[in-house]
Amino acid sequence: MTRIIGKETSRVDGVAKVTGKAKYAAEFQVPDLAYGFIVLGTIAKGTITAMDTREAEASPGVLRVLTHLNAPRLGPKQSTEEAPPTARRERDKSFRALQSDQIFFNAQPVALVVAETYEQARHAARLVRVTYREEPHHTDTETAQGRARPPSQGRPQTPRGDPDTALRDAEVKVVAEYHIPIEHHNPMEPHASIAVWQGDRLTVFDKTQTVFTVRTHLASGFGIPEANVSVVSPFVGGAFGSSLRPHYHPALTAMAAREIRRPVKVVLTRRQMYTAHGYRPHTVQRIALGADRAGRLSAMIHEAVHNTSSFEEFSDDTTGFTRQVYACPNLSAPLRVTQTDLPTPTWMRAPGAVSGMFALESAMDELSYALRMDPLALRLANYAETDPESGKPFSSKALRECYRLGAEKFGWKDRNPEPRSMRDGRLLVGWGMATGVWGAMQMPATARITFRADGTAHVASGTSDIGPGTYTVMTMIAAEYLGLNLEQVEFELGDTRFPQAPSQGGSWTTSSVGSAVYGAALAVTGRLLALANRDTSSPLRGAAAADVEMLEGRLRLKADPSRSVSIAEVMRRNDLAEITETYESKPSPERDKYALLAHGAQFVEVKVDPDLGTVRVTRAIEVTACGKIINPKASHSQEIGGVVWGIGMALQEATEIDHRYGRIMNPNLQHYHVPVNADVHMIETLFVEEDDTIVNPLGVKGMGELGMVGIPAAIANAVFHATGKRIRELPITPDKLL
Ligand code: MOS
Numbered sequence: 213m214t215r216i217i218g219k220e221t222s223r224v225d226g227v228a229k230v231t232g233k234a235k236y237a238a239e240f241q242v243p244d245l246a247y248g249f250i251v252l253g254t255i256a257k258g259t260i261t262a263m264d265t266r267e268a269e270a271s272p273g274v275l276r277v278l279t280h281l282n283a284p285r286l287g288p289k290q291s292t293e294e295a296p297p298t299a300r301r302e303r304d305k306s307f308r309a310l311q312s313d314q315i316f317f318n319a320q321p322v323a324l325v326v327a328e329t330y331e332q333a334r335h336a337a338r339l340v341r342v343t344y345r346e347e348p349h350h351t352d353t354e355t356a357q358g359r360a361r362p363p364s365q366g367r368p369q370t371p372r373g374d375p376d377t378a379l380r381d382a383e384v385k386v387v388a389e390y391h392i393p394i395e396h397h398n399p400m401e402p403h404a405s406i407a408v409w410q411g412d413r414l415t416v417f418d419k420t421q422t423v424f425t426v427r428t429h430l431a432s433g434f435g436i437p438e439a440n441v442s443v444v445s446p447f448v449g450g451a452f453g454s455s456l457r458p459h460y461h462p463a464l465t466a467m468a469a470r471e472i473r474r475p476v477k478v479v480l481t482r483r484q485m486y487t488a489h490g491y492r493p494h495t496v497q498r499i500a501l502g503a504d505r506a507g508r509l510s511a512m513i514h515e516a517v518h519n520t521s522s523f524e525e526f527s528d529d530t531t532g533f534t535r536q537v538y539a540c541p542n543l544s545a546p547l548r549v550t551q552t553d554l555p556t557p558t559w560m561r562a563p564g565a566v567s568g569m570f571a572l573e574s575a576m577d578e579l580s581y582a583l584r585m586d587p588l589a590l591r592l593a594n595y596a597e598t599d600p601e602s603g604k605p606f607s608s609k610a611l612r613e614c615y616r617l618g619a620e621k622f623g624w625k626d627r628n629p630e631p632r633s634m635r636d637g638r639l640l641v642g643w644g645m646a647t648g649v650w651g652a653m654q655m656p657a658t659a660r661i662t663f664r665a666d667g668t669a670h671v672a673s674g675t676s677d678i679g680p681g682t683y684t685v686m687t688m689i690a691a692e693y694l695g696l697n698l699e700q701v702e703f704e705l706g707d708t709r710f711p712q713a714p715s716q717g718g719s720w721t722t723s724s725v726g727s728a729v730y731g732a733a734l735a736v737t738g739r740l741l742a743l744a745n746r747d748t749s750s751p752l753r754g755a756a757a758a759d760v761e762m763l764e765g766r767l768r769l770k771a772d773p774s775r776s777v778s779i780a781e782v783m784r785r786n787d788l789a790e791i792t793e794t795y796e797s798k799p800s801p802e803r804d805k806y807a808l809l810a811h812g813a814q815f816v817e818v819k820v821d822p823d824l825g826t827v828r829v830t831r832a833i834e835v836t837a838c839g840k841i842i843n844p845k846a847s848h849s850q851e852i853g854g855v856v857w858g859i860g861m862a863l864q865e866a867t868e869i870d871h872r873y874g875r876i877m878n879p880n881l882q883h884y885h886v887p888v889n890a891d892v893h894m895i896e897t898l899f900v901e902e903d904d905t906i907v908n909p910l911g912v913k914g915m916g917e918l919g920m921v922g923i924p925a926a927i928a929n930a931v932f933h934a935t936g937k938r939i940r941e942l943p944i945t946p947d948k949l950l
Contacts, residue, residue, distance in 0.1 A: 216692045220845040224698060225447075225683040234447045237419040238404035238479045245406070246275055248468050248478040249333035250461075251323035251340045252487070253315050256349035256874025257522075257553045260313040260322060264341040268325055271339055273332030276472050278324040279340075283310035284467055286433040305524040307555065308433070309460040310467070315344065316523055317555045318351075318875040319487040321460060326468050326476060349553040351874035353494035353519040354391075360517045360548035363527035372535070372601070373542035378511035382502025385511075386578045390499070390571040391941040394519075394867040395492040396485075396879075397560050398886055401449025403459065403489055404479040407466035415442040418462050421455040421676050422715030423708045429458035430466055446706040451678040453559035454489040456717045461488060486879035490558025491867060493518035493528055493549075497571035501578075507585045507593040509540040514572060520549045521556040528557070529564035533649045534572050535601040536809060538594040553874055559717060561857050562917035565650055566924060570861075570942065573646035573925030578938065586629065587645055587929065588619055599807030607803070607906035610837035611647070611811035614900050618645070618835040621896065622815035631936035639819040642934025648812030648922035652839065652904075652913035653720040654799040658711035659728035661690065663736045664790040665783040667765055669694050671703045671732070675713035675725045680916050681846030682721055688843060689726050689910070693733035695762030703729075711794055719810075719914030722842060724797070727908045731795035734758075739791055740767050744782045751775040799908070806906050810913040812836035814855075814922040818930040825946030827931055829859050830893045832923070837900040839913035844899070847915060851897035854919020859887045861920070862927035864943050 228234040253260075265277040286308055309321040323340045327333035350356050362369060379385060406417040414434065420426050423443035431438040448455065461478055469476040480488055495518040502511035516530035531545035580587040595612060598605050619625065627643045628634055634641040659673040671690045677683050687703045694701065704710065713725050738757035744750045744767055752760060752767065752775060761770050768776030783791070817831035832855045841847050864885035868877045878884045897919070904911045924942065931949070932938045939948050 214692055216688045216698065217842050218844070221684055221688055221843045222845065223681055223684045224687050236401050236447050236449055237406065237417045237445060238477060240406055240417045242406055242408055242475045245475045245477055246326050246328060246472060247330040247333045248324045248326045248465060248476050249330070249337040250321045250478065250480065250484055251325065251337045252319040252484065253322040253342065254318065255315055255344045255346050256318040256351060258315050258344050258346040260315065260342060261345050262343040263323065265323065268336040268339040271332065271336035273328035274325060274336045275328065276326045276468065277340060278310055278326070278468055278471065279322065280310045280313055284471070286311060286463060287435040288432065306457060307460055307523065309464045316521065317487060317553055318873060321464065324464055324468055326472055349874045351552050351554050351869050352871045353550060353552055354496065356519065356550045356552055357496060357517050360550035363525060363547060363549050366527050366529060366547065367532050369546045371544035375511045375513050375542040375544040378542035379500055379502040379513060382510050383504050384579065384582050385500065385502045386575055386582055387500045388575055388578060388940055390497045390574060392495040392567050392570065393942065394494045395560060395861065395865045396867050396884060397452050397454035397489065397491070398881060398884065399450030399452065399454060402480050402482065403455065403461055403485055404477070405462040405465040406475060406477045407469040408475040409470050412436050413440045414466055415444065416462050416466060417444045419448055419451070419455055420445045420458070421448065421451050421678055421717055423674055423706060424712060425715065426458045426462055427708045430463060433463045434466065441708070443708045444706065445676060448676055448678040452561045453563060453717065456559055456715055459489050482881060483879040486876050487555045490556060492560035492563070492567070493520065493526065493557035495530055495567045497530065499571050499575040501575050503579060503583065505583070507583050507590045509538055509594045510542060512540045512543045514545040514568070516568065517548045517550055519552040519554065519557065522551045522553055524556045525549060526557045528567065530568040532568070533565050534568055536599055536807065537596065537647060537649050539596040539600050540594065562650065562920045565917065565921045566861065569646065569649065569921050570924040570928070573922060574928050574940065577644065577929040577932065588615060588624060591615065591647055602807055604805065604807045607806040607808050608839065608902040608904035609809065609811060610900040610902050611813065614811060614813040614835040614837050617898060617900060618813040618815045618833050621898065622833045624815060631933055636819055638822065640822055640934040642818045642820065642930035642932065643815070644926045644929030644933055645813065645815045646922035646926035646929060648814055648836065648918055650719060650810045650914045650918035650921060652723065652808035652810055652907045653718050654723040654727065654908050655714035655720055656796060656798045657713045657724040657728040658794060658796040659725060659732045660711050660792060660794040661732040661736055662790050662792045663694060665780050665788065667696065667780070668700045669696060671701060671729060672710040673705055673713045673725050673728060674707060674710035675705045675721055676716040677705060678716050680850055681843060682716065684846060685722055685842050686725060686729050689729045690733055693730055694736060695764065719916040719918065722910065722912045723908045726910050726912060727797035728795055730909050731797045732793050735793035735795050736791060737762055737767070739793060740779055740782060743786050744777045750777060752777060802906055808907055810836065810838035810915060810918050812918055812922060814926040816926045816930050818927060818934055820931065820934045820949065825949035827863055827944060828893065829927060832895045834919060835898045835900060836915060836918055837902050838915040838918055839902050839904045839907060840911040841899050841901060842910070842912060847899065848897045850916045851919035852895050855895045855923055856887050856892055857920040858923020858927065859891060861942060862924040862944055866943050
């Protein structure tokens with residue numbers, strides 16, 4: 213039995229966040245600060261032929277105008293990727309600002325104006341005149357598909373069996389094409405950096421999902437040892453992939469600070485963010501499914517193409533989960549990428565998975581209609597009992613129970629499968645479902661615990677908390693295994709002074725950093741036991757570390773709590789005020805023998821106005837199986853957030869590009885629509901806990917991204933059920949339903 217793990221726990225940083233005590237990157241107070249404002253270019257491709265900065269330089273308060281003509285050159289880049297292994301690259305070709313006269317994308321930074329105040333810098337930025345030589349550009353992924361190539365790295369793309377023959381011979385088939393536009397992360401907190409030089413030592417306050425790669429990026433860029441660079445990022449106001457890589461702004465800010473020999477702050481505007489931090493790529497997918505009359509899949513062909521930039525390859529692993537989600541002997545799931553004159557895309561919440569599963573789970577719904585079979589029954593007919601890709605058993609997989617529970621809670625059995633058959637007054641009612649899937653990844657991570665004789669502990673790991681509740685969950689894990697209360701534990705993160713941790717991405721933080729905190733707590737326990745047993749009369753003599761636990765100030769035998777010693781006394785006897793243990797956790801080799809996935813089942817109801825074409829998601833039941841739930845309160849929030857993301861992707865989000873200019877036309881929250889309260893109705897999230905002893909010592913799997921994965925397809929399927937219209941191009945806006 214656990215005391216703290218598994219109990220609804222409010223955020224330990226909640227009060228700090230709502231009272232302004234929590235400091236975000238741009239809020240650090242630094243004396244003698246100057247302000248930088250970025251000037252964006254206005255063409256999509258070409259060369260800068262002239263820069264006239266005289267008027268800007270003469271403007272009040274301006275300290276310097278940096279352009280490619282006077283900006284220092286940054287040193288060679290080391291790979292700073294800390295990303296899913298499928299997307300890791302050897303060479304970092306990411307964009308860096310002001311390094312040449314070349315223009316790679318519209319709204320590329322072409323100058324930085326630094327002034328005494330933000331307003332002075334922003335005003336003077338408008339006075340910089342840039343002349344270009346334009347070249348023809350291509351920003352439309354739809355028309356650039358012909359140039360698509362397989363990514364240089366990623367999952368193997370070898371087909372399984374003979375999908376073409378199996379498809380040809382299938383009794384029932386579905387062939388369809390699906391389109392997803394570019395979507396942009398819109399975190400509440402804008403990306404920002406403050407850079408402070410002291411000699412050749414650099415401190416950067418940054419918004420990032422990993423302080424360590426920002427440090428590597430800056431050290432190699434400025435040719436200084438990593439030990440000279442400090443990156444600080446204790447709070448992040450949302451990121452969800454937009455801060456996984458170091459983008460151009462920290463190096464640009466540090467460059468300016470070094471040039472003017474003063475600390476500089478650069479905060480991006482919402483518009484500037486749209487070409488600064490990446491985006492979900494524009495994705496085109498063709499799916500062909502073949503099945504027998506009983507609905508058993510005999511062929512799956514899932515081809516995806518998405519865009520990347522002209523200077524760097526990004527691949528989203530769009531089709532990866534297709535290989536594992538249903539039992540099917542014949543499969544082909546190639547991914548290709550095509551160059552466009554746009555910034556490089558990046559990971560955005562449930563990257564690849566949500567795009568791929570939108571297409572696959574829409575196609576499965578189409579197949580269910582072709583078969584005249586219930587969509588849930590079709591999924592069950594193709595349930596993968598073992599991993600169809602590797603043949604390995606799953607470490608745990610409670611998807612069947614997710615389907616059962618979700619269908620029961622939703623009332624799925626009352627569904628009339630006929631499109632347009634269900635109504636609520638004049639509104640068309642539709643019910644749709646889909647499967648969600650995500651990984652159970654784990655990365656090496658290190659945590660340090662300082663346990664004090666007064667019964668308090670300081671725990672640190674250089675991870676990040678972009679909002680899921682990492683401060684809280686790590687405090688819970690430490691408190692649980694150190695036998696303390698939450699108030700007795702202080703957990704710190706987001707600083708390169710702390711032990712190494714992976715980026716917060718891939719939904720792997722609790723499995724990685726949580727395992728490190730757990731391991732460090734066990735190391736503290738083991739150390740105390742060894743100290744206690746120096747005393748020949750210790751009642752714990754002969755006990756192994758695994759047999760004892762810390763609780764209520766005592767170290768005690770789990771099997772017989774009456775055999776115990778006072779921790780404070782042991783420490784006093786050994787003249788210790790505190791002990792510190794650092795522990796690095798690594799994925800266990802045992803994991804390699806299994807397929808490791810988290811799953812979910814989503815059921816949604818939509819109501820569609822037949823005259824206006826507006827869609828409301830009136831009910832969503834999401835059931836997820838992602839191992840053990842450490843903090844149900846934060847976990848429900850994660851899954852609710854996933855559903856809301858899914859509503860945005862299904863119904864609202866699209867980055868609009870005017871291809872004549874290669875320019876994003878809606879880089880703001882007025883015209884880029886995300887769900888607001890009025891768009892979100894009843895959402896119920898449920899967990900089917902899995903007792904998984906393979907994935908990691910805590911038994912946790914990825915859950916943050918999982919919550920989104922099936923939702924866009926479930927909504928599109930519900931829209932079909934409501935209206936009889938199959939919309940294969942997101943977002944499902946009213947015009948497509950009229
Ligand atoms: Mo993750 S792509 O950082 O939400």
